[in-house]
Amino acid sequence: MRILVVEDEAKVAEDIARALSSSGYVPEISDEGEDAWFRGETEDYSAVILDLGLPKLDGISILKRWRSAGVATPVLILTARGSWSERVEGIDAGADDYLSKPFQIEELLARLRAVLRRTAGHAASVIEVREVLFDSRKMQISVNGAPIALSPLEYRAVAYLIHHRGRVVPQHELAEHIYGGDCDRDNNTLEVLIGRLRKKIGVSLIETRRGYGYLVSDEGGNEAPSA
Numbered sequence: 001m002r003i004l005v006v007e008d009e010a011k012v013a014e015d016i017a018r019a020l021s022s023s024g025y026v027p028e029i030s031d032e033g034e035d036a037w038f039r040g041e042t043e044d045y046s047a048v049i050l051d052l053g054l055p056k057l058d059g060i061s062i063l064k065r066w067r068s069a070g071v072a073t074p075v076l077i078l079t080a081r082g083s084w085s086e087r088v089e090g091i092d093a094g095a096d097d098y099l100s101k102p103f104q105i106e107e108l109l110a111r112l113r114a115v116l117r118r119t120a121g122h123a124a125s126v127i128e129v130r131e132v133l134f135d136s137r138k139m140q141i142s143v144n145g146a147p148i149a150l151s152p153l154e155y156r157a158v159a160y161l162i163h164h165r166g167r168v169v170p171q172h173e174l175a176e177h178i179y180g181g182d183c184d185r186d187n188n189t190l191e192v193l194i195g196r197l198r199k200k201i202g203v204s205l206i207e208t209r210r211g212y213g214y215l216v217s218d219e220g221g222n223e224a225p226s227a
């Protein structure tokens with residue numbers, strides 16, 4: 001999942017990006033408002049972490065512009081410590097959650113997971129699709145109760161597909177959320193990755209829709225539940 005990190009303090013931005021990478025996300029940093037606004041409106045991100053105090057264009061203005069342009073990407077805002085008015089303004093402008101600075105990176109990750117879950121309509125951090133159990137908090141996939149060792153790329157792919165289960169995910173969209181936006185990969189690379197993934201987690205979970213993309217279906221095929 002691609003996450004846009006909008007933060008002009010380089011150290012904070014890098015700390016967030018590092019934590020996101022090691023949690024299986026694909027972070028991209030923007031350090032000023034105009035650039036952030038443009039990228040948020042033209043690129044496809046799973047979520048945005050938005051600092052409110054920014055050069056060129058402040059966070060609240062960016063958020064208002066996105067929302068009035070119909071950009072529905074979940075946004076978690078970073079506010080100055082103790083500034084309740086910033087939080088109120090941010091939420092009114094369309095933020096999905098907030099975090100006051102300074103914050104613990106674990107809390108940021110937990111709030112991000114919650115925001116991603118809510119916007120995808122899941123209530124719990126553990127998702128079960130047939131014999132596969134996906135735990136976003138532990139970054140773990142298990143099949144029939146046995147944990148499966150996945151490479152970072154494999155984890156990103158299966159996490160994105162399970163997160164968007166029930167919908168056919170186009171190849172270019174999946175590639176962007178695995179490799180990042182500025183990377184042009186051909187579909188072969190992706191097919192090889194999906195092939196490896198199927199060997200590890202079973203062939204039935206990820207369906208290929210030729211010419212469209214990949215689908216993890218919610219229904220569990222036509223298997224009847226055991227009595």
Ligand code: CA
Pocket residue numbers: 007008009051052053054
């Ligand atoms: Ca700032």
